[in-house]
Every structure is written in C-alpha cells, then in structure tokens.
Amino acid sequence: MTQTKTGPDIAPARLSMDQYARNFCDLHPRLDPHEARVESDRCYFCYDAPCVTACPTSIDIPLFIRQISTGNTNGAARTIFAENILGGMCARVCPTETLCEQACVRNDAEDKPVKIGELQRYATDHYMDTHDTTPFTRGEPTLRRIAVVGAGPAGLSCAHRLASYGHDVVLYDSRSKAGGLNEYGIAAYKSVNDFAAREVRFILSIGGISVVNGQTLGEDFSLHQLQQEYDAVFLAIGLAGVNGLSVPGEDLAGVVDAVSYIADLRQAPDLSRLPVGRRVVVIGGGMTAVDIAVQSKLLGADDVTIAYRRGKENMNASEFEQDLAQTNGVRILHWVAPKAIIGTDGKVTGIDLERTRLDSAGKLSGTGEIVHLDADMVFKAVGQKLEPAGLNGSAAGLTLDKGRIVVDADRATSLPKVWAGGDCVAGGEDLTVAAVEDGKIAAEAIHRALSA
DSSP states (O other), X not given: OOOOOOSOOEEXXXXXXXXXXXXXXXXXXXXOHHHHHHHHTTOOOOTTOHHHHHSTTOOOHHHHHHHHHTXXXXXXXXXXHHHOTTHHHHHHHSOGGGTHHHHOTHHHXXXXXXXXXXXXXXXXXXXXXXXXXXXXXXXXXXXXXXXXEOOSHHHHHHHHHHHHTTOEEEEEESSSSSOTHHXXXXXXXXXXXXXXXXXXXXXXXXXXEEEEESOOBTTTBOHHHHHHHSSEEEEOOOOOEEOOOOSTTTTSBTEEEHHHHHHHHHHOSOGGGSOEESEEEEEOOSHHHHHHHHHHHHTTOSEEEEEOSSOGGGOSSOHHHHHHHHHTTOEEEOSEEEEEEEEETTEEEEEEEEEEEEOTTSOEEEEEEXXXXXXXXXXXXXXXXXXXXXXXXXXXXXXXXXXXXXOOTTOBOSSTTEEEOGGGXXXXXXXXXXXXXXHHHHHHHHHHHHHO
C-alpha cells in the first residue's frame, strides 16, 4: 500500500551531478576569436556614440570594439578597465539590453544591436587570463589613508582608483570574502568558475589596499572612529536589511529570504546538498526574484511561480530576465499580492494571493478575489533596505532620505570627510555598473580633497 506524503516537500539532491553541472554552466559562453572579430565588424564606430552615453561608467565602446577588430584585444581591455575596473563582471551581469545595446544604432538598421556585453567580456577575460595584475600601477605614496567600508563593487572600484593615486586604503567588510553581491548575490549561472574571487584578486594586485574581513560597521568599529583615524571614509555598505511581506504566516518554516538563499547557493561546494521545494512561489518582480526563481528550477523544483503585484511592464527585472525565467519554465503571475501564507505544523503548505488592480486614482488596491497556490517554499524577494543601526548612532548629521544616505554629485555625504556610494545611497540605480561609477566618482572627489 502506497503512503501519501504529507507536509512540505523540501529536499536536496533532486538531480544527478551531471544535471547540476549542465544547469549551472555559463549562461553566455565567451565568444571565440573569430566570433569576436565578426561581431566587432558590425559596429559603425559612431562619433558621439549613444552607447557611450548609455553606459553608466562611460566606457569608450567604439574604441574598444575597434581595437578588437584590429586584433588589439589587450588594448581593448585597457580601454574598458580605465573606466570600469570591474568590467569583467559587468560584462556578465550588466543589463546591456536596457543600456548600451538598447542605444545601439544597429537597432534602427536591423533591430539587432552589436553584442557589446559579449565583446566586453571577450576582451576583459582575455586580459585577465594572460595577466596577473591590472594594467595600472600604484602611484607614488601620498601617506594619506582612506577607509572604505564594504568590499562590493562600489568599494572595490573606489579602493582601486585611490590606490592608483598612491593613497593607502583599508577595505573593511563584514563577510569572510570580499566581493559583495558579486560574490554572494549574483545568480550562479551568470558568474561561474569562481570569477568574482578572481576579479577581487585582480583588483587588489595594484597594491596599497589592505582587506579586513569579518569586521562590521556599528559592531566592531564606528563611523566616528573612522573619521578620527583616517583622512577620508567611503561608505559602500549596501543594503543589509530585507523587506518583509507583512502578512500572516511569514514566520513559518519554508518562508525564506531570497538574498540569503542565493548567498548559500553561491557558496555551496556541492549544489546537491542544497534543499529546494518541489513547489516554489517567489514574491517580487525584480532581478533577485528572477534569479531565485530560475535557480530553484535549475535545482530541481517542479513548479516555480513568480507572483508580482503589478503588470509585466512594471517589473524591475528586464524583459530579457523575464524571458529567461519563462524559458526555464517559471510562471509569472501578475496583478497578485500576498494575503496570507498557509501552513501546517509550523511549515508552509501554500499561499493565498489577492488579485490587484489600479483604482480610478491610479492607486493599487485589492479586488477581494483570492488565488491559492500550493507551496513547499515561499521566497521573499521584495527588496532590501539600509540597516541604520550599522551606522552606530554616529549618523548624527548624516542625512538620510527614505532610509538611504543622501549624497551630492561627488558622492559626498552631509558629514565631513565621508563619502558614500552603491546601493546604500538615495537615488541609486541598484546596478553593479552604477555602483562601480559611484566608487570611481567618490575616489576622484576624495583625491581632489586630499590634494587641495
């Protein structure tokens, strides 16, 4: 007699090791030299190129593509790294389809842009495979010391630029590894073969940067201490807090923070040991929602649904990312919001979603109609927030807006000697490439201030 399984179905090892390897291989394998040469020849090498304007770090895209077309791949990489020292990772994760490639004039001619992101990866990967250090050298020591808090894209970008001017940088990070979201938050199929750690080593090779891991602002040291001990401070602390759903049942076992789960997945030495539900519901509409949904499917989940409170056009995830999710068998359910998470014996068994609509004033409201989905796991992917407690109360005088740090055009905060950038600042774009630009701008401003 067959027994019916009761309770949530959450288990590891749903697939064979070969399946895990196939599912989490490189999403976009590198172009080979012939492919890169052919693709580079499609570029019009525009004067006042719109793709450059669309790039947050202002890489001279026509120049680096021309360098590839003439066989100067290392020169192309140097052109990229001069504006974006994390050009290798950005080539993998940057939403080029909504930035440089969307602006490409080839779209008007044939509705098919030059593959700028793949060409950028071709050049940067070639350089990093053949060189142990960045193409830049450390400047003459200035005896100035700068504290950078947070070893993610903004912090690494700032530290590298400051080191190139000869300043000494101490890079603090609360985790055991540097890299920030590049190490802990990027979907595993976008950054394979430990690339994030390789890129960190590449950046640090310039010298003059000391990394202190396992040290948290507000616990192990304060902002006030840093102001006293260093000539300048750059805050790149990201968004450590996670927004809740504020619905009944959120504390049930099986309701999981998507960011933490992705971090566990990224650090897992063996993906077969990572448990995943057979039926998964993801709440959210951004890149994290897509990343966790696709990876759940790739880990062996049978049924994965993204539930989003507004329409397709309102999702923060790009159209490419939405298509990627659906291509991998993820269903996207629009115009629904979580009403209650249902459970038995303290564990998730399903979720009630209320259909939503815009009222006459354009405000989102519930219709009263409930859609029930069975679920073994519910992932929360509804955004992150700054943890002001990490500022240790020394934020007296540090202006915040909607929970993020206010900065000016130079990324200077309202506190003397303190700059900030990346996800923690108000008005940011929450993109790796935007964080890199913040770090670069802040480093230039700090260097000017210290040189005055």
